[in-house]
Amino acid sequence: MVTSSSTKLVFFACFVLFTFSDTLVAGESDKVQLNLYYESLCPGCQRFIVDELVKIFDSDLDTITDVKLVPFGNAKVSDNLTVICQHGEEECKLNALEACVINTLPNPKLQYNFIRCVxxxxxNWESSCLNGYGDEKAINACYNSDLSKKLILGYAKQTSSLKPEHEFVPWVTLNSKPLYTNLDDLVGQVCKAYKGKTPLPKICSSSALSEWKMSKLEFSYVDETINH
Known part of the structure; x- marks a missing residue:
């Protein structure tokens, strides 16, 4: 028969384990909301996705961060709902593909890994990325159907609804506030923006932050004309 004192001891041990665990994850409402508004084939966007966002997913920073990718960027939508992309038709195709990846794969890390690969x-993304990252059949079905355009038009609406309006890409917001050009210290900015109760991830320690900074990015501006 379990004694009262034994029950209290087990309860206390569980409480301590829950409170001080290094793997605690912040509640959804406490997480820093990081939104990346971008377009494929934009050199600055590519570099930010490949070299910078990886710091979120390859560290314990993902325990306090909710990453949302919005693949539309500086594209335009005509009156007949034709999408015109800054870097041409190939950009439109890759934006649609990545919209389908986000729609098909439920796990943010899987979404990111696939898009980072693309x-x-x-x-040569077809030979490099389709195998091993997710549901190839479902992604292709989305991409080759009207769903891909519906997703892109949805991202167009999200991008056009930004307040303040985006001026260039990559455009990053933390908790709905734009970082503007201060993207070289993404890790430090996320750590600073977190206001939840869960202890800050180890990467947020001041001794580590300097190792996670990068040089300035190249931006693609809204009204910039790109030669294809």
Whole structure:
């Protein structure tokens, strides 16, 4: 028969384990909401996705961060709902593909890994990225149907609804506030933006932050004309 004192001891041990665990994850409402508004084939976007966002997913920073990718960027939508992309038709195709990846794969890390692969291998993504990252059949079904355009038009609406309006891409917001050009210290900015009760991830320690900074990015501006 379990004694009262034994029950209290077990309860206390569980409480201590829950409170001080290094793997605690912040509640959804406490997480820093990081939104990346971007377009494929934009050099600054590619570099940010490949070299910068990886710091979120390859560290314990993902325990306090909710990443949302919005693949539309500086594209335009005509009156007849035709999408015109800054870097041409190939960008439109890759934006649609990545919209389908986000729609098909439920796990944010899987979404990111697939999209990072595409942005890293834009010329041969089919041979490099389709196998091993997710549901190839479902992604292709989405991409080859009207769903891909519906998703892109949804991202167009999200992008056009930004307050303040985006000026360039990559455009990053933390808890709905734009970082503007201060993207070289993403890790430090996320750590600073977190206001939840869960202890800060180890990467947020001041001794580590300097190792996670990068040089300035190249931006693609809204009204910039790109030669294809």
């Amino acid at each position: 942005e890293n291998y834009t010329k």
